[in-house]
Amino acid sequence: MPRPTSDVHAYEAHATDADLEDLRARLAAARLPEAETVRRAAPDPRRWEQGVPLSDLVDVVDYWRTGYDWRSFEERLNRIGQFRTTVDGLGIHFLHRRSARADAAPVILTHGWPGSIAEFVHVVDELADPDDADAPAFHVVVPSLPGFGYSDKPAATGWGTERIAAAWVELMRRLGYGEFAAHGGDWGGNITTVLGGRFPAHVLGIHTTFAEGLPGATTDGLTAAERAWAEETRDFWRHRSAYAKQQATRPQTVGYSLVDSPVGLLAWLLDKFAEWSDTEDSPFETMSRDRLLDNVTLYWLTRSGASSARIYYESHDSLDPGLRVDVPSAITMYPRDIEKCPRAWARERYRRIVRWRSPEKGGHFPSLEVPGYFVEDLREGLAAVLAARR
Template sequence: MPGSTGEVQAFDARASDADLADLRARLAAARLPEAETVRRPAPDPRRWDQGVPLADLVAVVEHWRTGYDWRSFEERLRRIGQFRTTVDGLGIHFLHRRSARADATPLILTHGWPGSVREFTDLVEELADPPDAGAPAFHVVAPSLPGFGHSDRPATTGWGTERIAAAWVELMGRLGYATFLAHGGDWGGNITTVLAGRFPEHVLGIHTTFADAPPGLSTDGLSDVERRWVAETRAFYDGPRGAYAKQQAARPQTIGYALVDSPVGLLAWILDKFAEWSDTEDSPFERIGVDAVLDDVTLYWLTRTGASAARIYAESHASMDPGLRVDVPAAITMYPRDIEKIPRPWAQERYRRIVRWREPDAGGHFPSLEVPEHFVQDLRDGLAAVLAAR
């Protein structure tokens, strides 16, 4: 790690050759179960009814072992600019790219689970220095959540979304950004909501693909589409598809042993979510490159954060303060194949100044990876609307 600059240190993440050799050896020695009992010819989404099909997993494992290049992802992180600093006693890793534009606005991007900063690595340069001089530019900060990637793994309880949001305010202030915009999806959307609700003096406005409505709202007056959204979201969390969240909320340590000890177990656990939550008809690789998924999974593997990342569910699952309100301008986008879609009338009960609402034709839970060109334009347009509203 290069030298320190004040309280912020430049950081160079480089895995050892021994760790990469160990990963390949574990992949070569993997013990796999028999094939699923719902085998169907591809393409067919029902192939995934029991989880990741054996043939699909074997193909990805073989590519991971023999064809995937982790060093190229490390170089991409290096080009963006990586740093670490200690906030509230915990080491936080983050990407930081300052724009060359004098009119750029600070922007913090927060990822979720099973994502990482990989969700944003292909977008940072375009957001910071867009080719179009008329497009808004941003000083981009993308931190790794506590327990994720190269951020420290908390050794005690208490690192829930409220504490993370407060840490982000401290982080941005340390970088010289007293006020800033914020974006997030999944847990990042939750944290972005808390940021805006708790720290409106620092947050200029937000863009999010996640909108958490207060509990107990009626479906009276909703459109047929909005009623379907409500039914689908409730079915997801109340049924077997939401079991992953209950497992990680109730017993993160138990699932953590498999996620930290077995690269194939980690891959299957994460790949299952990329498949089910993406806007595809069969495989997630219809929209997301296999190397993009492996960048994400390998980051979890090399940093041994399968268990610590799962603990965010134990800390904060279903814990949003029902009384929290967001009064700063908000731009919200509901992608059609996301796992949680909230009707606008419900969202307006929490987000009091929705200045832009969009429902695209394509995209799921990972829009920055699934539909990157649309995502970047939507993010720009949403943040421009937020700034104009101020």
């Protein structure tokens, strides 16, 4: 008998030995270009002006082939608890860790691109069962976006952020969470905003590292620091967003190389981890090679290079300018993120901001760059939005 689409069933990640051997063989046989023509001694962020420097890539490829242990990451996923269910005709994979605490609140954490559930694996236990009895605890749900990881790849158009947000509400309902909090950054922040704006009857409040103001916002009245934020964001979209335009218009074309070449995939993703992190040169100043390779290998083994890129085709610049978020919101703007929204702009959309933070360190990947601060900030932010609902 076919399994009902509303059923949630356990899932275990296990790559075949043949897939891992094929990966190592492809890495060993990789054809590499000549070195970049911008030659500078490390550390120097200008080394990356033409993209990932050849010497850096060679080092990571060698470690990926000879030292990295995928099985260790698989075991961590399986220990947390993995599941799949079918929502709106699409198989959705997710991690689910119930807290032992009676006072725990449910929260859904949504990743973006070029991330994955790997961004949150190491913080799930801390959120679910903190050592400090006075710290808030959560039942943690971490879904893989459609086309990412072990979720299904959509076979037709239509899986944009609005549809994903609706799917998350249904997913949480099936787990017994009629009301829940939500967190996200990057595309996960966009989806979290949609959750708070479209589904206030289900979403208790949101915490996000991505806040998007309304079109046409003026810089009048902003502080000097906020004006700098606005200018940095404009500069990013004018001069450093070719990847987004490529994936928004031709995801299939770039997808061939991302699915066929592990070195091509590594370079495409590593470039963003380097440029978008709070470092002076290499992303490995704050992130370990293993954590980054957990993420890249997940993309490789699930052949997600093209399917993950399609979220840009579906949703680039699609956030409804009329959408308002009236549930309590906690917003954290990390200093080296690629988009930083001034608070005055954020208030136009998020109309009940109960906590705002601008830490001194961190970039686009705070759970990996500053994990201790990230967990503390997320706990406090979620506690603030939940308290505002009482």
